[in-house]
Amino acid sequence: MGRAPCCEKVxxxxxxxxxxxxxxxxxxxxxxxxxxxxxxxxxAGLMRCGKSCRLRWINYLRSDLxxxxxxxxxxxxxxxxxxxxxxxxxxxxxxLPGRTDNExxxxxxxxxxxxxxxxxxxxxxxAINLIPTINNRKDRTSQSTMKINKAHKxxxxxxxxxxxxxxxxxxxxxxxxxxxxxxxxxxxCFIDNIMDTDMLTMVEGGGSxxxxxxxxxxxxxxxxxxxxxxVGGSSSSTTNSFDNWSWDFDIHEDGVLGFGxxxxxxxxSWPWESITIDDDSFLGV
DNA sequence: AAAACGCGCAACCGCCTTGGT
DNA sequence: TACCAAGGCGGTTGCGCGTTT
Numbered sequence: 370m371g372r373a374p375c376c377e378k379v380x381x382x383x384x385x386x387x388x389x390x391x392x393x394x395x396x397x398x399x400x401x402x403x404x405x406x407x408x409x410x411x412x413a414g415l416m417r418c419g420k421s422c423r424l425r426w427i428n429y430l431r432s433d434l435x436x437x438x439x440x441x442x443x444x445x446x447x448x449x450x451x452x453x454x455x456x457x458x459x460x461x462x463x464x465l466p467g468r469t470d471n472e473x474x475x476x477x478x479x480x481x482x483x484x485x486x487x488x489x490x491x492x493x494x495x496a497i498n499l500i501p502t503i504n505n506r507k508d509r510t511s512q513s514t515m516k517i518n519k520a521h522k523x524x525x526x527x528x529x530x531x532x533x534x535x536x537x538x539x540x541x542x543x544x545x546x547x548x549x550x551x552x553x554x555x556x557x558c559f560i561d562n563i564m565d566t567d568m569l570t571m572v573e574g575g576g577s578x579x580x581x582x583x584x585x586x587x588x589x590x591x592x593x594x595x596x597x598x599x600v601g602g603s604s605s606s607t608t609n610s611f612d613n614w615s616w617d618f619d620i621h622e623d624g625v626l627g628f629g630x631x632x633x634x635x636x637x638s639w640p641w642e643s644i645t646i647d648d649d650s651f652l653g654v
Numbered sequence: 655a656a657a658a659c660g661c662g663c664a665a666c667c668g669c670c671t672t673g674g675t
Numbered sequence: 676t677a678c679c680a681a682g683g684c685g686g687t688t689g690c691g692c693g694t695t696t
Contacts, residue, residue: 384665384666386665404681419681470685472663660694661694662693664688668687669683670683672682672683674681
């Protein structure tokens with residue numbers, strides 16, 4: 370006997386949403402707010418499943434959505450985050466204001482995966498050992514995380530990957546496995562992974578870069594400085610190694626991180642926003 | 655002009671965690 | 676402790692549309 374459907378599907382409409390349905394849903398949420406998705410269709414007069422309403426709202430109708438082409442900066446960010454986080458789209462989406470996990474997932478599958486994976490797959494798997502700490506779903510371990518942890522035999526104590534004797538650890542794995550288990554250390558390792566594995570590759574690929582003194586602010590709303598850590602030494606205008614940069618970043622309790630000064634109010638800003646580089650060389654095409 | 659093909663994206667599905675009882 | 680409802684996530688599907696033959 371199968372699992373009961375999430376809602377009574379007999380008579381419910383499926384497929385593409387019409388403009389009228391969008392308007393009904395939009396108006397209802399404007400008045401009553403989000404939530405209670407299961408009862409929403411009935412109350413709003415929609416012949417749709419609650420899940421469908423929720424998805425339509427989150428992925429399409431929300432006013433804060435940023436629709437349109439993915440910029441090169443966003444593409445870089447997705448590429449870097451995916452390199453460290455794997456297919457955890459909601460977490461990646463949390464770093465791109467206005468973008469949905471579905472949109473990023475689709476973009477990855479249709480654009481980036483062909484560009485990046487053929488060249489990275491052999492040596493640069495996702496840094497699975499950081500999964501629990503940087504999960505934005507509070508204390509939860511997502512199903513995919515569980516699958517990954519199970520597949521890679523993650524230690525339940527440290528959440529670090531247990532490298533099997535026959536396995537040849539990659540550069541990234543070796544680097545991260547040496548990390549301490551404290552929250553801050555894991556965040557440092559996470560950032561180190563992004564910078565070291567991807568951006569150094571980018572630099573070595575022939576790009577040139579310059580660092581501006583003022584990071585670009587993406588959002589003020591997420592300001593929540595819970596840690597200030599400086600990595601490396603003084604900043605320099607041109608360098609072949611991020612070790613020489615002065616990274617002033619913020620660690621948020623839910624794992625969101627950003628770059629910026631303590632007093633500048635920036636929560637999310639990214640170094641490549643001030644980098645001049647050949648995009649194609651970075652993406653390996 | 656029409657059929658075949660391929661791609662992008664919206665939507666659906668199944669499974670999971672959380673929180674309430 | 677067990678159960679259930681609700682919400683959320685990632686994987687997958689399939690439709691619509693542009694391009695090619």
